[in-house]
Amino acid sequence: MKATLMYGAGDVRVEDVPDPVIQQPTDALVRITTSCVCGSDLHPYGSMSPESGPVRMGHEFLGVVEETGAEVSTLKAGDLVVAPFAFSDGTCAFCREGLHTSCVHGGFWDGLEQEGGQAEAIRVPLADGTLAKLPVEPDSALAPSLLTLSDVFGTGYHAAVSGGVDAGTSVAVVGDGAVGLLAVLSAKLLGAEQIILMGRHKVRTDLGREFGATDVVAERGDEGIERVRELTRGEGAHVVLEAVGYRPAYEQSYGIVRPGGTISRVGVPQYEEAPVGFGSLFGGNITLTGGPAPTRAYIDTLLPRVLDGTVDPGKVFDRTVGIDQVPDGYRAMADREALNVLVTP
Amino acid sequence: MKATLMYGAGDVRVEDVPDPVIQQPTDALVRITTSCVCGSDLHPYGSMSPESGPVRMGHEFLGVVEETGAEVSTLKAGDLVVAPFAFSDGTCAFCREGLHTSCVHGGFWDGLEQEGGQAEAIRVPLADGTLAKLPVEPDSALAPSLLTLSDVFGTGYHAAVSGGVDAGTSVAVVGDGAVGLLAVLSAKLLGAEQIILMGRHKVRTDLGREFGATDVVAERGDEGIERVRELTRGEGAHVVLEAVGYRPAYEQSYGIVRPGGTISRVGVPQYEEAPVGFGSLFGGNITLTGGPAPTRAYIDTLLPRVLDGTVDPGKVFDRTVGIDQVPDGYRAMADREALNVLVTP
Incomplete structure (x- = not known):
C-alpha cells in the first residue's frame, strides 16, 4: 500500500510499504477513507534532521474496519470509524477519567514505527478503546467535519x-x-x-x-x-x-x-x-x-453537534489532495497557501 | 519608634525611625502588638546586595488602631486588627472576586519605603479594605494563631x-x-x-x-x-x-x-x-x-476556625523575641534553630 514518510525537514515522500497485519488480538485493520496533514506535522517539516528519519506520518483518520483481532468486541468489518490522535485502552484509571492521552497502555501514532494515518490502511492497537463508530457512510459530506474529531476540533x-x-x-x-x-x-x-x-x-x-x-x-x-x-x-x-x-x-x-x-x-x-x-x-x-487533548473523550459530546449540523468544523479544510499529492499538501500548508489539507487516499 | 531594617544579606538592624503619620484620608495608624519574621524574609536575608538597602522589613502584624484618616469608616481607635501581607481597597473588580493581591489600588508592604511590620507602629493605606477587626483582646492567647491569618495560614x-x-x-x-x-x-x-x-x-x-x-x-x-x-x-x-x-x-x-x-x-x-x-x-x-495569596479574602473563612479552636496554626511559632532581638530571630530561622519567630514589640 501507499504511505507517507518524512525523511527530514521539507522532505516528504509517498512510498509503497507492506500492508499492515493484525499483531495483537486487540488490533483492528482499517482502510483509510479520509485523513489530513496537521499543523503539528509542520513542526518536523520545518526542523527534522535526516538522521531522525524516515518516519511514517499522519495521526488523524476516518476509515472502514476491514478485520478485527479475536478480542475486539465492539467493532466489526464494514464499520466506519474515527480515530483520535492517541490510542488508548478505554478502561484504565486515566481513560475512565477522560484523560485518554495518559492511558497506561496507550500511546501516540508516532510511537508506532510502522503505522501512520497518511496512508491507505493502518493497524489500530486497542481498537475497542481507541475507535469510535460513526453512523454515516464513508462518502458522507460530513466526512471532513467528522475527521476534525480526530484532533483539531477535539484539541x-x-x-x-x-x-x-x-x-x-x-x-x-x-x-x-x-x-x-x-x-x-x-x-x-x-x-x-x-x-x-x-x-x-x-x-x-x-x-x-x-x-x-x-x-x-x-x-x-x-x-x-x-x-x-x-x-x-x-x-x-x-x-x-x-x-x-x-x-x-x-x-x-x-x-x-x-x-x-x-x-x-x-x-x-x-x-x-x-x-x-x-x-x-x-x-x-x-x-x-x-496538554495533548484526550480527543477520544470529547467525541461523545461533539459528534452529535456535527451530525445535526450545529457546527461545521470541516470548514478548516480548504484543499483536498490524493495520497500521491501529500508532499505538495505539506508544502502548501508550510507556505500558508492552504489552511488545512484533506487527504483522500 | 523602633523598626527593623535590612542593609543586605545577613545584616538586619533595629533602629530608631520617625513615627508614622496619617498621609491619606484612607490611612490608619496602628500600634503593632504582634508581628513575626517570615520564611520569605529569608530570601533577601540570604542574597540581598547592600546597594538595594536599607529597606524596612515585616509584612505581617496584629495591632491596635490609634488614629484613622477622615475617610476611614469601619475602624476606630482601640480596635484590634490583623493586616494581610498586601493592602487593598476591597472594592475594585479584583477585590470583589477575592483576588486582593491584584487590587488596582493596592500593593505589598515592601512597596512602601517607610513602613514595615517588624516595628512598633505602622501606617496602613486603604485601611477599610485592608484591615480586619478581631473580637479579642491584644493579649489574647490566640494572638499567634490570629497572626497567621496575615500570611502563612492564608497562604x-x-x-x-x-x-x-x-x-x-x-x-x-x-x-x-x-x-x-x-x-x-x-x-x-x-x-x-x-x-x-x-x-x-x-x-x-x-x-x-x-x-x-x-x-x-x-x-x-x-x-x-x-x-x-x-x-x-x-x-x-x-x-x-x-x-x-x-x-x-x-x-x-x-x-x-x-x-x-x-x-x-x-x-x-x-x-x-x-x-x-x-x-x-x-x-x-x-x-x-x-501566586501571592489574597489572604484578606480568606480571613472570613479562617477566623472562625481559629476563634473556636478547631485549628491552632500558631503552633508554627516556636520562638518569641522582643523588637530588639529581631536580628537574632532572622539568624535563628536561617540556621533552622527556629521554625518561625514571633515578635512582640
Whole structure:
C-alpha cells in the first residue's frame, strides 16, 4: 500500500510499504477513507534532521474496519470509524477519567514505527478503546467535519474546557491555524460572549469570525497586548487559548491574560523552558493548563453537534489532495497557501 | 519608634525611625502588638546586595488602631486588627472576586519605603479594605494563631484552594516551613484523606503529622519521586502544594504530580524560567497555578476556625523575641534553630 514518510525537514515522500497485519488480538485493520496533514506535522517539516528519519506520518483518520483481532468486541468489518490522535485502552484509571492521552497502555501514532494515518490502511492497537463508530457512510459530506474529531476540533475544545470557558469569561485565542479557529468555535459552543482571535491571515480570521470570534487582533507583541487590553477594560482576557506551540505565542499569552486568569495551551510546545516566575505567571495568580487533548473523550459530546449540523468544523479544510499529492499538501500548508489539507487516499 | 531594617544579606538592624503619620484620608495608624519574621524574609536575608538597602522589613502584624484618616469608616481607635501581607481597597473588580493581591489600588508592604511590620507602629493605606477587626483582646492567647491569618495560614490555604483540594484528592506538600505545614492543615480542613509531607526536619514534620499529614517523605529528587509514587498507586499526587520557592522544589513538584493533576505554588519563585514543555507539564496535562495569596479574602473563612479552636496554626511559632532581638530571630530561622519567630514589640 501507499504511505507517507518524512525523511527530514521539507522532505516528504509517498512510498509503497507492506500492508499492515493484525499483531495483537486487540488490533483492528482499517482502510483509510479520509485523513489530513496537521499543523503539528509542520513542526518536523520545518526542523527534522535526516538522521531522525524516515518516519511514517499522519495521526488523524476516518476509515472502514476491514478485520478485527479475536478480542475486539465492539467493532466489526464494514464499520466506519474515527480515530483520535492517541490510542488508548478505554478502561484504565486515566481513560475512565477522560484523560485518554495518559492511558497506561496507550500511546501516540508516532510511537508506532510502522503505522501512520497518511496512508491507505493502518493497524489500530486497542481498537475497542481507541475507535469510535460513526453512523454515516464513508462518502458522507460530513466526512471532513467528522475527521476534525480526530484532533483539531477535539484539541480546540480541550483548550476551551481546560481553560474553564463559560458564558462569564472573556476569551482570547492565540493562533489562527485550524486548532485556533476551532478553539474559537469551541469557546462559542461553551457560551463565551467575547472571543478575541489573534491572527493576521484574513482568510483565516474571517473563518474565525464565522465560527464566533467577536474581535480580531492582527497586532503581536506589545501592540497586541495593548489591543487586547483595550478590548477587555484594561484587564486582559479571563482565558487565553494558546494554539501555536512556539515560545512567542506563550509570551503573548501571559501578556494578555487577566490577573487570576488561565492560559490553556494545546499547541505542542517547541520549547522546554519558559518564564513562570513573579513577572509572568506567579505575580498575577495566572493558571497554566492544557496538554495533548484526550480527543477520544470529547467525541461523545461533539459528534452529535456535527451530525445535526450545529457546527461545521470541516470548514478548516480548504484543499483536498490524493495520497500521491501529500508532499505538495505539506508544502502548501508550510507556505500558508492552504489552511488545512484533506487527504483522500 | 523602633523598626527593623535590612542593609543586605545577613545584616538586619533595629533602629530608631520617625513615627508614622496619617498621609491619606484612607490611612490608619496602628500600634503593632504582634508581628513575626517570615520564611520569605529569608530570601533577601540570604542574597540581598547592600546597594538595594536599607529597606524596612515585616509584612505581617496584629495591632491596635490609634488614629484613622477622615475617610476611614469601619475602624476606630482601640480596635484590634490583623493586616494581610498586601493592602487593598476591597472594592475594585479584583477585590470583589477575592483576588486582593491584584487590587488596582493596592500593593505589598515592601512597596512602601517607610513602613514595615517588624516595628512598633505602622501606617496602613486603604485601611477599610485592608484591615480586619478581631473580637479579642491584644493579649489574647490566640494572638499567634490570629497572626497567621496575615500570611502563612492564608497562604497555605490559598495553595490548597487554588489546587482544588477536596475529599477525593491525594495531596503532596513540598516544604516543611510554616507555609508548608499550614498547607497540610488547610488540605486537612478541605477534606483530603491522603496528605504526604515532603520534608526532613523531624520537629517540623512531627508538627505536620499533628496538622494532618498521613505520610512523611524525607527523600528528595528521584528517590523522593519514587517514594511519593509508591504511596499513590504509582500514579503521583492529584495536587502538589509547593511551599518553598526554589527551583528544585518546582522540579520535585512536576516529578510527583499525577497526570491531569495540579501543582499549586505559593512559595515566591526565586527563579523566572523553568521547565513547562512536553516533558514536565504539557505531556501529562499538568496544571500550574497559585501566586501571592489574597489572604484578606480568606480571613472570613479562617477566623472562625481559629476563634473556636478547631485549628491552632500558631503552633508554627516556636520562638518569641522582643523588637530588639529581631536580628537574632532572622539568624535563628536561617540556621533552622527556629521554625518561625514571633515578635512582640
